[in-house]
Amino acid sequence: MSSTTSNSARPHHSRTTSVLISGAGIAGTALAYWLERYGFHVTVVERAPELRGGGQAVDVRGNALEVIERMGLLEEVRARRTGLRGMSLVDADGRELKRTTEWTATGGAVDGPDVEILRDELAALLAGAARPGVRYRFGESIDTLVQHEEGVQVRFTSGDEQSFDLVVGADGLHSNTRRLVFGPEADYLHPTSIYIAGWSAPNHLGLDHWEVIHQPNGQAAWGCMAMTVRDNSELRVFAVFTSDEPVGDLLPRDLAEQRRLVAERCAGMRWEVPQFLKSLGEGDAFHYDVVAQIRMDRWSQGRVALLGDAGYCCSPATGQGTSVALTAAYVLAGELHAADGDHEAAYQAYEQRLRGHVAANQAILDHTRGRFETTEADPEGVEGFDRPGPELGEAFRAATVFDLVDY
Numbered sequence: 001m002s003s004t005t006s007n008s009a010r011p012h013h014s015r016t017t018s019v020l021i022s023g024a025g026i027a028g029t030a031l032a033y034w035l036e037r038y039g040f041h042v043t044v045v046e047r048a049p050e051l052r053g054g055g056q057a058v059d060v061r062g063n064a065l066e067v068i069e070r071m072g073l074l075e076e077v078r079a080r081r082t083g084l085r086g087m088s089l090v091d092a093d094g095r096e097l098k099r100t101t102e103w104t105a106t107g108g109a110v111d112g113p114d115v116e117i118l119r120d121e122l123a124a125l126l127a128g129a130a131r132p133g134v135r136y137r138f139g140e141s142i143d144t145l146v147q148h149e150e151g152v153q154v155r156f157t158s159g160d161e162q163s164f165d166l167v168v169g170a171d172g173l174h175s176n177t178r179r180l181v182f183g184p185e186a187d188y189l190h191p192t193s194i195y196i197a198g199w200s201a202p203n204h205l206g207l208d209h210w211e212v213i214h215q216p217n218g219q220a221a222w223g224c225m226a227m228t229v230r231d232n233s234e235l236r237v238f239a240v241f242t243s244d245e246p247v248g249d250l251l252p253r254d255l256a257e258q259r260r261l262v263a264e265r266c267a268g269m270r271w272e273v274p275q276f277l278k279s280l281g282e283g284d285a286f287h288y289d290v291v292a293q294i295r296m297d298r299w300s301q302g303r304v305a306l307l308g309d310a311g312y313c314c315s316p317a318t319g320q321g322t323s324v325a326l327t328a329a330y331v332l333a334g335e336l337h338a339a340d341g342d343h344e345a346a347y348q349a350y351e352q353r354l355r356g357h358v359a360a361n362q363a364i365l366d367h368t369r370g371r372f373e374t375t376e377a378d379p380e381g382v383e384g385f386d387r388p389g390p391e392l393g394e395a396f397r398a399a400t401v402f403d404l405v406d407y
Contacts, residue, residue: 016041017341020154020164022142023171024051026058027308027325029123031170033071033130034333038407042130043164045137045156047171051127054285055119056198056316057082057106057227057236062400064323065115067330073125080125082107082116082229087211092270104211106227108319108396118229118236120285122322141176142167147302166343167304168332170325173292175310181301191292192365193242195250196316197262200285201226201235201276208232214271224266224273236285237276241265247290256281258288291315293362300347307332318364320399327402328354334407353405360399367395 017040021028024046035042046052060068060077068074086101103109107116127134137156146153151163169177179185205212207228215223222242226235239262243250252258259280266273280286294313299306306312308325315321332350339346 017165017336018043018151018163019166019168019336020045020142020152020162021168021170022177023169023175023310024048024123024127024136024138025170025172025308025325026119026123026126026322027310027329028168028170029126029130030067030071030326030329031168031307031333032134033126034330035336036130036133038333038337040333040336042133043135043137043162045141047139047141047176049139051120051124052284053120054198054200054283054287056196056238056287057116057229058119058122058322059107059114059116059319060122060326061108061114061320061323061396063402063404064326064400065113066404067326070330071126071129073129076125077115077117077122080117080121082118082227083209083231084110084116084211084227085209086110087213087227089213089215090271092214092216094271104227105213105225106211106319119322141171142180145177145180145304147304152303165303165341166336168307169304169310170307170329172309173289173294173313175294175306177304178294178306178310181304182296182306188294188296189247189292190295191247191290192315192317193244194240194291194317195243195265195288196238196240196291197258197266197288198236198238198285199276199280199287200283201237201279203228203232203235204275205235205272207235214269214273216269222269224269224271224276226272226276235276237279239266239269239273247292251290255286259286262288291317293365295362299351303343305332305343305347305350312358312362314358314361315365317368318361318399319396320361320364323400324358324361327357327404330404334405337407357399357402360395364395364399 019040019042021044024044032042032044068077084104087104088099089097108114140157143157144155151165152167153163155161169175171177211227213225223240225238229236263277293315299311331353335346335349
């Protein structure tokens with residue numbers, strides 16, 4: 001991890017540029033922070049009625065930690081880390097088979113520099129840092145957008161219309177912006193056979209900053225994990241299963257249908273899973289999706305660009321999506337600032353700087369997917385439970401090296 005300073009002074013904007021960001025997740029709120037800091041007029045549109053809750057614990061590591069530090073949020077982010085002390089592997093009756101205090105499946109090395117934090121808590125910190133100068137439109141999304149020589153005419157689902165100089169889609173794996181500008185999702189989605197569901201449950205086990213994994217018959221392709229969050233006040237539960245059925249058949253749009261599907265797939269599991277499933281329909285922390293990547297030849301078209309999962313989702317199985325999003329938001333905002341309104345030059349520089357970094361992060365999936373997709377039972381539990389495999393360590397080191405320019 002290193003930083004360099006550009007050879008020439010960066011120009012100031014000759015006029016205020018208006019930017020619409022679709023999506024108030026990690027990528028969108030981080031971009032809003034940097035753009036507002038550089039003097040852009042920023043609007044964020046978010047389909048949810050407020051900042052989304054729930055989601056998994058995410059990792060901030062390598063150059064992304066430096067981005068957080070440059071935002072002045074490093075102390076606050078570290079204060080909200082999950083603080084896990086280790087993890088256990090248990091059988092169907094809850095008997096502990098193995099334990100380690102060296103690392104956790106979700107956060108890596110316990111004594112390492114990386115920070116594991118809940119996705120919604122990180123997004124709230126980012127949004128809070130940028131909120132004074134950023135306008136939010138909650139409860140709606142982009143209905144149509146039409147690019148013209150001087151800007152982008154956007155019609156929202158509320159019926160309102162507004163023109164912006166630039167639009168950035170930071171609206172996730174199933175990006176609406178990508179669909180409107182670049183075409184059908186199927187052209188860019190590269191799914192695995194792995195599906196992950198996450199939700200919140202009471203900490204009835206009394207776990208103390210701990211993570212517990214249950215894999216029936218030692219099969220990584222089917223299992224459940226629970227980890228303490230919010231200073232042990234609750235559990236975040238994750239269920240994993242694999243299927244060769246068409247992706248469309250396993251991704252219903254209706255949340256109630258998603259919950260029903262997850263409960264059905266987990267019905268045969270023992271340990272504490274039946275108790276966890278009782279909380280499946282409660283609260284807004286529920287999240288369910290296929291483990292997939294987005295791969296595109298280009299991340300911009302005209303005045304519209306894609307950021308984070310919308311343009312190059314790495315997948316949760318890499319553990320790098322959040323770090324990539326934070327880094328990419330910093331770079332995109334910096335290049336727009338440096339280009340002084342020349343979005344074509346900015347978008348080109350954004351892609352040139354990030355292509356190799358994204359490729360290195362996406363390649364991590366090749367090392368991890370086999371651990372999930374295997375159907376061979378291991379009575380001793382997951383191979384490599386005591387420590388990550390050496391090839392994965394190499395991949396993570398390669399993916400966290402990035403040259404952060406001082407914009």
